[in-house]
Amino acid sequence: MAKKVALLGSTGSIGRQSLEVIDALGYQVAALTAGRNVDLLERQIRKYHPPVVALADEAAAEMLRGRLSNLKEPPQVLYGRDAARNVVAECDADIVLNAIVGIAGLEATLTALAGGVDVALANKESLVAGGDLVLKEMAVTGANLLPVDSEHSAIFQCLQDVHSAKSLEKIILTASGGPFYGWNPEQLAGVGKAQALNHPNWSMGQKITIDSATLMNKGLELIEAMWLFGLPPERIEILVQRESIIHSMVQFSDHSVLAQLGMPDMRLPIQYALTWPRRLPGPAPALDFDTLSGLSFGRPDADTFRCLAACRRAAEKGGLAPCAANGANEEAVALFLREEISFLDIGRLVEGCVDSDSYAGGYALDDVVLCDAQARQYVREHL
Ligand code: NDP
Numbered sequence: 001m002a003k004k005v006a007l008l009g010s011t012g013s014i015g016r017q018s019l020e021v022i023d024a025l026g027y028q029v030a031a032l033t034a035g036r037n038v039d040l041l042e043r044q045i046r047k048y049h050p051p052v053v054a055l056a057d058e059a060a061a062e063m064l065r066g067r068l069s070n071l072k073e074p075p076q077v078l079y080g081r082d083a084a085r086n087v088v089a090e091c092d093a094d095i096v097l098n099a100i101v102g103i104a105g106l107e108a109t110l111t112a113l114a115g116g117v118d119v120a121l122a123n124k125e126s127l128v129a130g131g132d133l134v135l136k137e138m139a140v141t142g143a144n145l146l147p148v149d150s151e152h153s154a155i156f157q158c159l160q161d162v163h164s165a166k167s168l169e170k171i172i173l174t175a176s177g178g179p180f181y182g183w184n185p186e187q188l189a190g191v192g193k194a195q196a197l198n199h200p201n202w203s204m205g206q207k208i209t210i211d212s213a214t215l216m217n218k219g220l221e222l223i224e225a226m227w228l229f230g231l232p233p234e235r236i237e238i239l240v241q242r243e244s245i246i247h248s249m250v251q252f253s254d255h256s257v258l259a260q261l262g263m264p265d266m267r268l269p270i271q272y273a274l275t276w277p278r279r280l281p282g283p284a285p286a287l288d289f290d291t292l293s294g295l296s297f298g299r300p301d302a303d304t305f306r307c308l309a310a311c312r313r314a315a316e317k318g319g320l321a322p323c324a325a326n327g328a329n330e331e332a333v334a335l336f337l338r339e340e341i342s343f344l345d346i347g348r349l350v351e352g353c354v355d356s357d358s359y360a361g362g363y364a365l366d367d368v369v370l371c372d373a374q375a376r377q378y379v380r381e382h383l
Helices: 013-025 038-048 058-067 083-090 103-114 124-141 150-158 206-214 216-229 267-275 306-317 321-337 343-355 365-381
Strands: 004-008 028-034 052-055 076-079 095-098 118-121 145-147 168-175 236-241 246-252 257-261
Touching: 004 013, 004 083, 004 103, 013 028, 013 267, 028 038, 028 083, 038 052, 038 058, 052 058, 052 083, 058 076, 076 083, 083 103, 095 103, 095 267, 103 118, 103 124, 103 321, 103 365, 118 124, 118 267, 124 145, 124 216, 124 321, 124 365, 145 150, 145 216, 145 267, 150 168, 150 216, 150 246, 150 257, 150 267, 168 216, 206 216, 206 321, 206 343, 216 236, 216 306, 216 321, 216 343, 306 321, 306 343, 321 343, 321 365, 343 365
Parallel strands: 004 028, 004 095, 028 052, 052 076, 095 118, 118 145, 168 236
Antiparallel strands: 168 246, 246 257
């Protein structure tokens, strides 16, 4: 059956690859959203004809409306901070693929799940900042959360046998190590934006590329894995797998280890999230063992890469600590990309923010929004 997909963040790295998968599967597009990239969103609308679209930026949305006025049936164009969430509420989708970057994606995830619609989740920040709220919505409606992150897709794939899943002992979350694997703080002190944006194995959006270089991405993924698979942080081990061929592993109580392997190509986990529980032919290339020279392993250096240490501490603290870590990181990465702070400042600021409060207790959506704003303010006040 051709599913109808609401694709949030369609102009980004994951969004564009998702459309390739949607093309290959013959699925339909129920909605498209972006932040402010009018040119690409317009091209996507003319190709996929979704009934409703959204841009976060109001001026961009006005421009888009003007450009689409010659269409016979132009889509409804929403705009603003709540636009993605409103699109999810209005569209008639079988599944929402959330590829928005940052905490801006949280409310759309919650809205989809509250409406009983499955979510293919690339937007890991939804779970990091508001994991408790996400799980509560799922428990009420029974909607599924299908991981798009390659590591979490790998773990999810390894746990499809329900009998084995009950015996899960630990998760082995793999990491490429990023462009600065093995570097010390003296070497990292002089790292500039161009170097940090040069990832060895993956081509991704700017924010996650910086997160991969600081190892914040692995810290966010640790927290994401806790929520998705219900394990405490001490049962999630991080292993550097330099070639990004083993996307993650699980170990069971009998010490059997299952791994999922594949080329470093996000179209595969995107597709599995969309077709689950089925597998279908798709555009991701097969792994060629004749050209694979080897698999190398190592351990991440959390003493040097402070974002990883900060995320593990936030995971142990619980409550709103992961939300604070995420908010501080979003602000710090934006400052680094504007070349206003150094590479090492990112870890210093995230760690300082996590350590500045207990963040204990339960929370509602308003608390998440407030905590995120306060974490960003902490960063601006501690430059
Ligand atoms: P990109 O920066 O490439 O794309 C982000 C998308 O979100 C764009 O469509 C962008 O629109 C839109 N957007 C940005 N800000 C807002 C906002 N405030 N409100 C609504 N929409 C907004 O990011 P990626 O595709 O790399 O990553 C997306 C998510 O997927 C992230 O959470 C990331 O961690 C996760 N992920 C990414 C992977 C990858 O390989 N890229 C791998 C695994 C997970 P516009 O283009 O107009 O700015």
